Amino acid sequence: MTTKNAKVALVGASGYVGEELVRLLLGHPHADLVAATSRQFAGQTLAEIFPRFAHDEKANGLKFSDADPKQLARDAEIIFLALPHGLAAEFAKPLVQAGVRVVDLSADFRVNDAAVYKEFYGHDQVAPELLAESVYGLPEIYRDKIRDAKLVACPGCYPTSILLPMLPLVREKLVGPKNVLVTSLSGVTGAGRKVEADYLFAECNESMRPYGVPKHRHLAEIEQELSIAAGKKITIQFTPHLVPVNRGIISTIYVDVTNKIHIAAIDSVFENGYGSEPFVRLLGKGRLPDTKNVVGTNFIDIACKIDNRTGRLILMSAIDNIVKGASGQAIQCFNLMRGFPETAGLL
Amino acid sequence: MTTKNAKVALVGASGYVGEELVRLLLGHPHADLVAATSRQFAGQTLAEIFPRFAHDEKANGLKFSDADPKQLARDAEIIFLALPHGLAAEFAKPLVQAGVRVVDLSADFRVNDAAVYKEFYGHDQVAPELLAESVYGLPEIYRDKIRDAKLVACPGCYPTSILLPMLPLVREKLVGPKNVLVTSLSGVTGAGRKVEADYLFAECNESMRPYGVPKHRHLAEIEQELSIAAGKKITIQFTPHLVPVNRGIISTIYVDVTNKIHIAAIDSVFENGYGSEPFVRLLGKGRLPDTKNVVGTNFIDIACKIDNRTGRLILMSAIDNIVKGASGQAIQCFNLMRGFPETAGLL
Amino acid sequence: MTTKNAKVALVGASGYVGEELVRLLLGHPHADLVAATSRQFAGQTLAEIFPRFAHDEKANGLKFSDADPKQLARDAEIIFLALPHGLAAEFAKPLVQAGVRVVDLSADFRVNDAAVYKEFYGHDQVAPELLAESVYGLPEIYRDKIRDAKLVACPGCYPTSILLPMLPLVREKLVGPKNVLVTSLSGVTGAGRKVEADYLFAECNESMRPYGVPKHRHLAEIEQELSIAAGKKITIQFTPHLVPVNRGIISTIYVDVTNKIHIAAIDSVFENGYGSEPFVRLLGKGRLPDTKNVVGTNFIDIACKIDNRTGRLILMSAIDNIVKGASGQAIQCFNLMRGFPETAGLL
Amino acid sequence: MTTKNAKVALVGASGYVGEELVRLLLGHPHADLVAATSRQFAGQTLAEIFPRFAHDEKANGLKFSDADPKQLARDAEIIFLALPHGLAAEFAKPLVQAGVRVVDLSADFRVNDAAVYKEFYGHDQVAPELLAESVYGLPEIYRDKIRDAKLVACPGCYPTSILLPMLPLVREKLVGPKNVLVTSLSGVTGAGRKVEADYLFAECNESMRPYGVPKHRHLAEIEQELSIAAGKKITIQFTPHLVPVNRGIISTIYVDVTNKIHIAAIDSVFENGYGSEPFVRLLGKGRLPDTKNVVGTNFIDIACKIDNRTGRLILMSAIDNIVKGASGQAIQCFNLMRGFPETAGLL
16 A cells, blocks of 8 residues: 655744654654744754754755745645644634644644633633534544544643543543542643743752642643543542653552452553553553653553552553653644554654 | 750761761751761761861861760760661660660651551561650651650651641641542652662653652651541551652642631641741742752741642642751751750751 | 941842852851842842742841942942843942942953953943952952952852962963863853743753853953963963753863973972862862862862873862852952951851 | 665663663664573563563563573674673674674774773783774774674774764874863763762762763773874873763864864865765854754764864764764664665664
């Protein structure tokens, strides 16, 4: 079978997520990057802005352009949006109308309910008419829908690290809807390439700190997906922490187990759910996740322990926030959308 | 009032806790360090082993010696033990018998119940007859007992960061005995100066990982002290994480609040309990703890938030694991024991 | 002798150097901080802006104010300027005229020759009439002049780390004027609290890079002081590198030795020059400097080795760029100016 | 052309260099890893020991074995040795005798002169009879010899970073043989996975330090290769520094230029020498190397500046010490030896 390569464009390429998408797309065997936009860098080549790609022929040939939806819609068949929320929805509208398929990495199309979106993001969802078409881009859960999606809303980094360990157990009713508590640790790229004093080296190095307490925006999509899986409303506790590493997320999740349950039952649900997933690694007995084993990859490492003293299950996961938590997962969706091998460009 | 200086000795001075005790004792206005022992470094001066103190006259004059309890008991009136558990109790016995006061930084005398000690530490408590005399060295809670104690068991680093935020609320019954969950993040010195592959730079840097799941040893003393304060048995969930910083602990604690409670009530309990404590800083509205504000100091920073969505209280604290979590707290106890100003040598 | 405390003010308190001056002044036994200025933070207390000092009574009582030279001149007898170059000289003028003594931490008064200043800083020296009065604030070299100075120009961080090892050897003609090469490594606070993308955590962490090649501004003062000591013009090679630590400088200096010389002669010059200096630590045989031994202190650690293969002397030094390289040295000068013990507030 | 895959084995797979070779070989399109040896891990699979490869089928199927030269010689046609010096030569002997081609990553066969080897390594070269056959594995310099080599001695990490910028200029006599000085900065993996106190996280983090002054072992091979290129003996000054990053080397090299030379001449030599090299990136005007642009890759980034004030040329380079400085370069040699595309498995 000789599948034709896909012409793709990337809008908003200058942040960490955009740069990682450039890396993945330049190395992708079936993607032709035809345009990358950045207001800030327009006119300069990708190689000039990202010295990591200085050797790459394509990166030397391709210049950042201003984002012109019409032009992009003519040149590309799938367009990745790595834009701030709000802006992303605005940009997606004409593209979807023009029939181009969109992989959006912002939060704009993750939350199905525009009212919930507004509650968490503080402004109206700009393109609510597109919500019905958008698919939540978690391949392990929505693989089939992603294949045919016109608009994929890539999950947030924390949600990816929390939903993948929880969803199989929630669906099987092994985990109750109450008393779900999550503590996450994130590397500093999680904040994006924001030029703010809080993210200066000397403010983050030798520092650890909770933030976004108690109502981080990612709760909107986490609770949405958990509730869908449970068939009833799930409200969780979630506290992210900033840690001085470049990349990585650890999520440690506490759940009440519905009744006296053996770890073998949990393992079996995971094995059934994820045994053949290419990017989910179930850590065996005695193993705990460590971000250094996943950084730079699209894997999620998942471990679980039952605490007999408290009757609780402890789920732990590790991902690279920029890869499985953003750009890698976007590529995984892209592969599905175009019928390429799901792991193409990701191993 | 002219108080005479105290002659003190330090047994097991070569780890991070020992080195920090050296630093604090060299700078203490009322302590005369008369001996420091270390099998490994016997015969070398403190200045030779710890280049940070290369300028210090006392550090140049004092050589590490082998630990001879009889000699130490003759030379010093208060002796700090910075030894591994098991060894510490063995060493404390002859000292206490000889009438010397002991400040022990190991876990040996923290757990009142020898059976619980054995459950968590895997071997018998070596000197159970001393348990009745030992005082848990948390000055904010046991100040008066510490003053007269013959044997002070300095709390562990995690317990310090967890108990100080919780105890006032538990005592006032504002916090129920159920559903207490704690996630802690610790810098790598928390593991001591252990020469093991797991703590090599390249294994810890750019890494985050949970460990000790689900039954970390510190649970023994945490639950003991919570249970004493509550007047009934409290079992908690606790997950520590290793984070690539040298020093610092963040503890994020989730508790159910017994009934609909306003944050003002919590604040008021903290204000009553800690308003005049020299080393407890209650962070005001909107402030969250950050280890970089406490590293190198004996302070604990405490913040709390009520999450109205979940009806839970979130307590957050930051300490330096080596100072307030070990050596600084030991000095604070020492000051109490000898009637020196509690902050002497610590500000 | 009961010396009256000195009333001091700090202008431009919001950067890393300013914050460290606040720390040192709050803890200084003979300094009363009567004013701290910051346009950005005017109206807020020092404790609010710097959570490290949240417990400090003075930090809670003192609010940042706008900088009003007249008012400051009335209230303080010595004023520290932690301002950008250019601005500092402008601010110093009215203060010096009003008879207040000034300790300036910018580069404005370090370079005696206004033409050289312009060559390296790209603009005119704003107050050239003050150059004649200004003293280069390296206490080990200009101690007596500093005592009586109206205006002290505190040395730059790199210059401090380079001049202290070199000057005694240059003065004794043991080191030739040619072929001096210096490579320095600096922590990121060396760039100040500049909110620029280059200094974001993820741009500095896991990164090492040379910068300012080949003509870093600090060359102006380094060559000036070397030339004064040598009695003839010395031009050197100097390359700084940015390294992912918060604080610290390592300077590795290569010099031709004028003739076949034994290390003992070098050691003896150092011993004579620095044997009784309170903040210079000459590392003994086999010891090499490590920034972790000086960070947070006002010490400079100096080591030297002769390479018989090449006939060169290698000098190595370590300082804390913010303490001995800036704020600590400023306090050392202040102590001299007011006749306080030179180490007051610094040990 | 259908080249058959190469059967390869890896001896001493448990260090950082070995682990990286595993990574590169598992992903190599033309290499079949048939054996990996490690005394410490014998009997366990690669996937068990290296959790990064937990998903990899081959890593799950292959167990570490004890190193049996005879068996290895039967099973593999090219064998990588990632052993300590001394041990490597001993191991290479029977392999070379058995007709297997060897890529050695130790220092044993880098130094042509056994007396020089002994001077720098403190013990006799164990297999001096093989020195005549060994080729120094710097593809940019010895490409043709490597193709036919029976025994390749992969260059050290520092030598790679120093020789590549210097050799073209030395060969063209643009750089004099005198006054070559190099300062290098290395990440901590450069020390290997040595379980020693000096390399514990808290000893390296927030630390910068020179070491190996003045006669680091790598001088032997650096001076050998420079001297060969110059046609006369070159002695250089070299000081390595340890910096708290996992990976990366920056080398800053000062050379006297033989006569008044324009940067264009230097650029032209580099362009001629390296313009078509797949792994050498010549940084353009105004660009300086940064390790973060090369970490994880086999590239070397090279920049140069002329300092008109001093008449010196400053060469700067950045590599990943484990990739271009060790395992990646070994794979590059391997590709040459077997006639695979030189970049196979490396881009």
